[in-house]
Amino acid sequence: MSAALAVLVALAVLAIAVVSMTVKIVPQARAGIVERFGKYRTTLPAGLNIVMPFVDKVRYMIDLREQVVSFPPQPVITEDNLVVSIDTVIYFQVTDPVAATYEIANYIQAIEQLTMTTLRNITGGMTLEHALTSRDQINAGLRGELDSATGKWGIRVNRVELKGIDPPPTIIDAMEKQMRAERDKRAMILTAEGDRQSAILMAEGQKQSAILTAEGNRQAAILTAQADRQAQILRAQGEAQAIQTVFQAIHDGNPDQKLLSYQYLQMLPKIAEGDNATTWIIPAELTKALGTLGGTFGKIPVDGGGNKTRIDFDAPIVDDAPVEGATAEAVQQALDAAKAAESAAPVAPATPVAETPPEAPPAAPKK
Known part of the structure; x- marks a missing residue:
């Protein structure tokens, strides 16, 4: 029994060995190279394959994947x-x-x-x-x-x-320096471009500001000139109206030469007025005016004076002597003031201007 059992066990082992050598399982994406007696016979694909035991041998298992x-x-x-x-x-x-x-x-x-x-x-x-x-x-x-x-x-x-x-490390260091220099160069270029653009924009802004300022000054000057023109026109019109009014009032009052000479003498002291007045000019007509005024006020008219105003016969009679005395006193004061002004300030010679001689006072009618 023991010998028979040993034979059966040996046969079973042999059968298992034969089956394992006959049946070959190739995994997916693999290929088996089969050799028979050392020579290439076939290539086993993936899956279950049958080979000849003891004759065929799978020499290599090739991986077909990447x-x-x-x-x-x-x-x-x-x-x-x-x-x-x-x-x-x-x-x-x-x-x-x-x-x-x-x-x-x-x-x-x-x-x-x-x-x-x-x-x-x-x-x-x-x-x-x-x-x-x-x-x-x-x-x-x-x-x-x-x-x-x-x-x-x-x-x-x-x-x-x-x-x-x-x-090499030395080359890497040199390349880093070169790249750093390139970056610095680009940074400087960009900075210069920025400064250039900034300068251009600032110049443009200043230009626009100057243009607008000049335009504003021009408009202001035009408006100021127009305002001055209007003011001068209005001032001239006012002066013209004032002169016309005074001229009309003078003509309506019908003044004679005595009144004009007296007003002329009254204006003489005003010539020397002022702190900075060191020199003043006496017109050449002054002697004529004084002569005319002296000749006029030094004589008593026969007909009672040259008054052009109509006499009211119903008014009471008033003595004119005090009036003549007051007039003579006023003339004397004007002459004294003229002499004092002449002695206080140097007199510059004046070129006499040719004027129309004043009209002679009207002669008194004979009785």
Whole structure:
């Protein structure tokens, strides 16, 4: 019994081993490479597969999904002889499992070495500044070279990205200084532009203010001139009316030469009035007026005077002697005042002006 049980157990183990070697389950997005006696036979798709036990063997299980591989930074010399460190990231996918298995021993290592050589070839023809600003151009060139080289390996390179381009510390410091200088330059330019615009706006404002001020002054001057003109016109009209009224009153009163000479003498003391009056001029007609006044008041008219006013016969008779005495006294006071003014201030010679000689007083009618 024990020997039979041992045989049954051995047969069961053998059956399980045969089944496990016959039935192969391939996961999704995987491909199994089957070899028979060391030679490629077939590729197992995803799912349940049957192979010949002890004859067929699944040598490799290839991942068909897109893979991401990041390579460490590599030193690269640019066209301007600067050493920079560039690290890359590659996205690739196996499209032919058989070629990826038998055409290349290690396709990841091959992609890494090909990436470094292609990157040095592309970046070596660029300056540092061009390389820093042309990442898209480098990515496109690198992807094209890798895709054409890995096509025979059954690999498709979908995308290549540069993770970083690190210049030397000295170059970074110089670039920072350059960028700082550029920013300072732009700041100074912007400040100058702002000052220029501000000066222009201020000048425009001052110009507009000056124009408005001049326009206002012009309007004010025009209005002032118009007001002065109206005032002068009104003043002249008033003076004209006053002169006309006085002239009319004088003509209505019918004054004679005696009254005019007396008024002329009364105006003489006013010539010397004032604190600043150091020199005053006596007209040449003064002697004529004094002679006429003396001749007029020194004689007593035969007919009782030259009064043109009609005599009221009903009024009481009044003696005219005191009146004549008062008139003579007033004339004497005027002469004394004229002499005092002449002795107080120097007299400047005056050019006599030709005038019409005053009319002679009317002769008294003979009795």
